[in-house]
Amino acid sequence: MAGALGVAAAVLAMATGDLWVRAEASGHVHGVADVPAAPVALVLGAEVYPDGNPSPFLAARLEIARQLLAAGKVQAILVSGDHMDWSYNEPGAMFRWLIDRGVPSQRVVLDHAGFDTYDSCARAKQVFGVDSAIVVTQSYHIDRAVALCRRLGLDASGVGDDTVRIYTAPWRSCVVRERGAVVKALFDVVSGRDPVFLGPLEPGVGAALASG
Structure with missing residues (x-):
């Protein structure tokens, strides 16, 4: 009985999280050509290989950001990723x-x-002073x-990549993991937690925008 209740609660939490993210993002997801311009593209991190090269998933995100900059849709690119371990550096590879x-x-x-994702969005707003962005993933x-970005105070639109669907097994695995990730996202928003590392306002984005 307890097991069945636990499964039911998990299914309900995933359904609630999924409905919430879809409702929040509705009308704010676009293609490269029709996404509204914003000062900054926020590129979310993903796997980097031991040789320092981005995985195909990450490279596809970076290519979208490059296209947005080339098209004048953004004036700066904020690359946000994991560099907890000195030997693993997502933003450096990006x-x-x-x-x-x-x-x-x-x-850049x-x-x-x-x-x-929560930390990237929160830090974009609180540490880098970003008010409006195109999120890329x-x-x-x-x-x-x-x-998440919109709930954390950014006027955010998004562009999502589909080119790496050709990697069928990794894509399916990510889709499955996303069902649990929406529950964590909902919990993070409800808790209002701070990102792992907070700090004073950093001038990088402002300087990047000024350079354009």
């Missing part, structure tokens, strides 16, 4: 990928403490990312 493809270095700002994740 920065190098963009620079290698012609993005001016002064247009690194957030080394974007340990999850994969399509299975974009509703949650937009929902």
